[in-house]
Amino acid sequence: MFFHIVLERNMQLHPRYFGRNLRENLVSKLMKDVEGTCSGRHGFVVAVTGIENIGKGIIRDGTGFVTFPVKYQCVVFRPFKGEILEAVVTMVNKMGFFAEAGPVQIFVSNHLIPDDMEFQSGDMPNYTTSDGSVKIQKDSEVRLKIIGTRVDATEIFCIGTIKDDFLGVINDPTTV
Amino acid sequence: MSVVTDSPVHSSGSDDFAAYLNEALDENSSSSSSDEEAEGKNEFEDVSRNKRRKFESTEETEGSTSEGIVKHELVFAESSVKVDVCTHPGSFGDMCICCGQKLDEESGVTFGYIHKGLRLHDEEISRLRNTDMKKFLYSKKLYLVLDLDHTLLNTTILSHLSPEESHLRNETDSLEDVSQGSLFKLEHMNMMTKLRPFVRTFLKEASEMFEMYIYTMGDRPYALEMAKLLDPQGKYFNAKVISRDDGTQKHQKGLDIVFGQESAVLILDDTEHAWMNHKSNLILMERYHFFASSCRQFGFNCKSLAETKSDENEIDGALAKILEVLKQIHSTFFDKLEGDLVDRDVRQVLSSLRGEILSECVIIFSRINHDALPTLQRVAQKMGATCLTELDPTVTHVVATDAGTEKSRWAVREKKFLVHPRWIEAANYFWQKQPEENFGLKKTTNNS
Secondary structure (H helix, E strand, O other): OEEEEEEEEEEEEOHHHOOOOHHHHHHHHHHHHHOOOEEOOOEEEEEEEEEEEEOOOEEOOOOOOEEEEEEEEEEEEOOOOOOEEEEEEEEEEOOEEEEEEOOEEEEEEHHHOOOOEEEEOOOOOEEEEOOOOOEEOOOOEEEEEEEEEEEOOOOEEEEEEOOOOOOEEEEOHHHO | OHHHHHOHHHHHHHHHHHHHHHHHHHHHHOOOOOHHHHHHHHHHHHHHHHHHHHHHHHHHHOOHHHHHHHHHHHHHHHHHHHHOOOOOOEEEOOEEOOOOOEOOOOOOEEOOOOOOOEEEOHHHHHHHHHHHHHHHHHOOOEEEEEOOEOOOEEEEEHHHOOHHHHHHHHOOOOOOOOOOOOEEEEHHHOEEEEEOOOHHHHHHHHHHHEEEEEEOOOOHHHHHHHHHHHOOOOOOOOOOEEOOOOOOOOOOOOHHHOOOOHHHEEEEEOOHHHHHHHHHHEEEOOOOOOOHHHHHHOOOOOOOOOOOOOOOOOOOOHHHHHHHHHHHHHHHHHHHOOOOHHHOOHHHHHHHHHOOOOOOOEEEEEOOOOOOHHHHHHHHHHOOOEEEOOOOOOOOEEEEOOOOOHHHHHHHHOOOEEEOOHHHHHHHHHOOOOOHHHHOOOOOOOOO
């Protein structure tokens, strides 16, 4: 799920950036620092959308660095247990398949794939129903339900399932 | 969120979800205490509180009967989950792949080469092996584990190129279409790689008979880079590249992370001691030394192939020979053996084929280094030769390093074959008895 929230961060800036572009430097450093990172609470910071305010800088003794408290708005993405997500399949193997929803890695094990879908190996490994009407392979888009999440310093892992009503392939890359 | 108003099921479900959301956030916030985090928490709580208010208001407008049904359904769902206890067959990012529950202890075997953070338990591995096995045997496929260095290719660090090899720097093939070339300079890794002649045909033909894995003692970035050169389209080794980072034992290669029943796996490698536990699956390869640095590493003082501007023969080089052997093993396994497919064992096929190579030879050794003798004897016996220690009229071959010994002279007198130990090694690599005249001994004793 996406959220638009305000976060705060203390930015340390090297004295060489001081001058009339200080603000721009601060903002671009902020974007570089936080976009793409993730935290357990907020999930992934997808994009910084604006600066709320920049507080007074405090000069650090000895180094000359200045710390600015910056409040910024950003879009964050955090998957929740029970959430329904759409994701793109990145890898299919006999253990199940891996999918990505943006930066989130989701694994759907073959225990959680409907029993009538069977694994087919080959150049393009896939899970197919016995009548061949539904096929999950690399680049397929699937709708799945998150049943477990774990957040690392830089990554979010999820366990998903498609063994439920209205879950499964939502488009087939071969027919596009 | 406008959807919620048209369906009572959804509204209640979402409310449940909002409650869960709060719970999940609280759970996380307890572990963090910084100011920044607290700020965000308020923000989040505001969001979810607002939502909750919204849901509550929608629910008031719905009839009470539907809510009852929903609750009933929820209870039913919960109880059914609790009935079958999950065995946690494996984990992804420390969560059970079946029920999503967080698992504390790290157990099972890591399958980092398939995906980061994936672990599987022994029972799950053997379950997957069994289902796989049946499928592959049905489609007449076995497993083949391939080593990279000195088996399929040879790599050197750019700075280790000898002056006589520097001409290679200008002869490398373009990296844009790797399927055509065989000599590549990987600037970013500071390496130059030469693929063994015939390797492309080898992989193509072998892929029809085998499910192939790469298993190398190199690190993962290197292994993946090499896989890209060998298999630019990712047809053969898709998620089946195992590097030393993935192994379960240091300095050893093991089949425990290969999804193949040991009775159906063949290994192609140039280093026997890497496969201590799986020697009977191993087909030993003659090492491919294209670069001088690689020759030096193994203590050879001769000119490298690159220095002499030559290469292994494409048509009857080591890979072509081994491909023939693989074909033979494959056809024996599927067409000649009797009994149930599942009970057949490729290791038996391997050892019986090997046992035919020198089956009619009776060998006696003369003046062989004491360290080398047991190995030679073992190798010869594996190929079906009979090894004697005393001279006997049945002897067919005298293996010696010196033509001047008593046994050697006896061999010449009795018109028996007098060959160098390399004759045995060559037969072992090529899976064929080699013409004895190519391995004869000169009369002079300065032969090494």
